[in-house]
Amino acid sequence: MSPAPPVQSKIENSKSKIRSTLRPTVDSVTTINADGSRCDIHPSDVRGPFMTARRWSGWGLIAFYLVLPWIPVNGHPAVFLDIAEGRFHFFGFTLAPQDAWLLFFGVTGLGFALFFLTALFGRLWCGWACPQTVYLEHVYRVIERWIDGDAPARRALQAAPLTASKAAKRLAKHGLYIVASLFITHLFLSYFVSLPEVWHMMHEAPGEHWAAFVFVFAAAGLLYFNFAWFREQLCIVICPYGRLQSALTDEHSMVIGYDAQRGEPRVKLHSHVGAELARSSNMLSQDRASSAPTVAIAAFGACIDCNRCVQVCPTGIDIRHGLQLECIGCAACIDACDEVMTKVSRPKGLIRYDSLVKLAGGRTRWIRPRTVVYGILLLIGVGVASFAFSTVKPASFLVYRMTGAAYFVDRNDVRNQFMVRLVNKRATPAVLTVSTEGVPASVAQTGFAAPVTIPALGEQVSPLVLSVDRKTYFGPFHFTVTVRDAAGTYQLSRAVEFMGPESKLLEEEDLENGIKR
């Protein structure tokens, strides 16, 4: 980014005959022309505290995404959704498909957190954290700025006929776009198959790994199309979350707004009135006790109608028309306006984060039914999710009946045959003891006499057979199967039913056959 000259828009405009002719209205979308064709937005460079903060947070998020697959935790990448093995690793915490129910609490917890934040602070997500904005602003637009120059230069280049130099620039820009898209998608794939595997696949012919190859190139193509051309159309036309957020905010939510009470009526700095105003405000700032201004300041607003807020907007709106659905809350217009206000010695904050109520002269209410309800939902969501995740054990098990009849009765005994499936979710072998509780002393049990060792991330299915001597049989009963680890750090149990006929029936059968009991 070039250093910002004073009131940059004027410099930009004088530098080039190609002016930004954007005159956004609230009646139609700026980026769609009346004939339905696309109107490309070339946002001007902007500098300021919000832009700086957004750059750092954006690059931080990108670094977070790029780095996770490289950091091993407990022998696996920090975040590794191992689909082939059915194991999902999150910072050393491993989940199996059997834990899929946790997704419900994870997703609702995140959902309620976003509800709450949006009700309080508007579309923070869109402007600061959404991958669409983060990659577009901090990767693709940076490439574009580097190759094509600032906004007037980009506009001029777009209008210029195709020459060798334009073609070279276009090739360089789109080439870099494609490289960036391929890089992002390869890293994305590594979240599912791990980096060494991605590296290995990259060294083999595409035919060896058709699915991965098609996935990576289709996803990269989609990213390229999105970030090279589609851009803000996704936010304006497709993204349901932007629309949902609009329904979650109210007039007390923090949004980016224009203080019309202070700003209107606008006066151009070049006009006669504007010059007078500028002089008087300079006098005021230099000597507060000086004589009264020649023009009544109160009669005119602070906005000098420099259009800078429109030029920097990535979705092509005029924030002075009020809150609009296109606004992704990126705060570029705040920085742009503050810079101009500083230059003309007027207080900053003509465009700022504030509630619509406050901008209209009222008081923002932070505690209101919406924030209270969303806050309670958030607390419930976080509470239940924490509890649910704390109940996840490093192993899981299942007891089911062997194929065949539910129970067997023969000359000697009544028998139930079960299979016990033990799943070790840890990357280290687990020594597990399987025991039964609530089983009467007269019941014989085979299987699991000794502790079993389940290999790292492995599974084992073993039989458990319970039989009761026919003569002491007393009917069906319930019992519990419990799994404990060798160190005694956790245990899991399941209720199981021993099934069989009524004991009277067996007695009668034995009587008929003349068998002594």
Place this chain on the structure above:
Amino acid sequence: MNPSSSNPPPDDSGITLRPHTYDGIQEYDQRLPNWWLYTLYGAIAFAIVFWFAHMIAHVLPTNEALLEARLAEIAAVKLASSIDVTNDRLFWDMSRNPVFVDAGKQTFNSLCVACHLASLKGKGENPAAVGPNLTDQAWIHGGTPKELYATVAKGVLAKGMPAWEPVLGQKKTAEVVAFVLSHHEPGEPITIEVPK
């Protein structure tokens, strides 16, 4: 508050209103984005072409045909690795090969021991055990290798012996049979025993 009220009126050139009014609400007549319209037209064109190719011209394979082809592929893989489970000689050969016997022993020790015990002797060792003795020369459901395989593969459901082939697959089932046969000699006498 409506901030736009104090602004100059928006430039409404090229924007027309639809003639109708419902509850005092009027509608702009604006063109949809071209990319949106082309997506819609493309989807309609694709639907017609696909419907014609799939339902009328039958130039695309039907779902049934695709399913058949995939099942045939799976069956071919299975056939390619399957063995003749009626060949007694083959089982005897496997039972003398330590690779098969060791593999079978592992499976046996994790599954079969619950009823037949680690010694394979079952009721012969402990009358309270569930399964019969597999080391003696008396058999209930036939003692030739192919009969043994059939018993393990299909089970004896009335007695509680599960069918293992659907669980283990042919290879592992054959390994278990080889392990049991490693406790026997080819040509030894076989007696058929009816359990008391």
